[in-house]
Amino acid sequence: MFNRQIKQQLETTQQVVSQLQSTFDAIDDHVARIDFTPTGDVIDANNVFLGAMQCSLEDIVGRHHRQFCDSELAASDDYRQFWRDLAQGVAKKGRFKRRRPTGEELWLEATYFPVRDAQGRVNRIMKIASDVTAEVEQLNRQRSITEAISRSMAAIEFDTQGHVLWANDNFCRTMGYRLEDIQGKHHRIFC
Structure with a gap:
């Protein structure tokens, strides 16, 4: 009986080791x-x-x-x-x-x-x-495009309620504001 228990424990241990090895191999393959x-x-x-x-x-x-x-x-x-x-x-x-x-x-x-x-x-x-x-590389291309637009155009971003989140330098210069003067303010200040 004692030998059977040891044999069962050994078989269980071998199964666990085998399962761990196959898991590691699957990860290592991918x-x-x-x-x-x-x-x-x-x-x-x-x-x-x-x-x-x-x-x-x-x-x-x-x-x-x-x-x-x-x-x-x-x-x-x-x-x-x-x-x-x-x-x-x-x-x-x-x-x-x-x-x-x-x-x-x-x-x-x-x-x-x-x-x-x-x-x-x-x-x-x-x-x-x-x-x-x-x-x-895709993010860098998108960033380059965004930077090019920002350098050449006036751009402003609002939240869904119409509050200013951000504006580029071109927008601020064109409108005569500093970003800190308009950030958080509602779009109506431009009307």
Whole structure:
């Protein structure tokens, strides 16, 4: 009876491990992942990450994360603090501009999170990411168009009740107001 209980527990444990492995494999097949030492050296990366970065594992393993960054960022105090925070167990997430080994720019929506060992020490940093370059480029195009319109036309924005939310410099100059004089006021002041 004792052997049967151990055998059942072992089978249950194997099923759980198998299920966890298949879950990890499914995630790893669809989400870009790269692993670093707590100081930022590349340990491993999956095929999704390598495809997004257009490089091979041999190109990046053993090299520091800064290989993916502009030199100005990599030399900054903020960047050093970023890695100190990660090594101390503080996760980081956001939209990050990175560089492929070819120098081509891309944008990643990413989460860097510390992975701890059985004693609670950070033993690696895992990053999961999505390539959002197309979205960032579209936003930049829209921003450029908006800025061009704002430079060449008078523009004002109202809330649904007719109160001024914002006006550009062209509008304010044309109408003879300063933004702070009209912001929050109702449209009727122009009538």
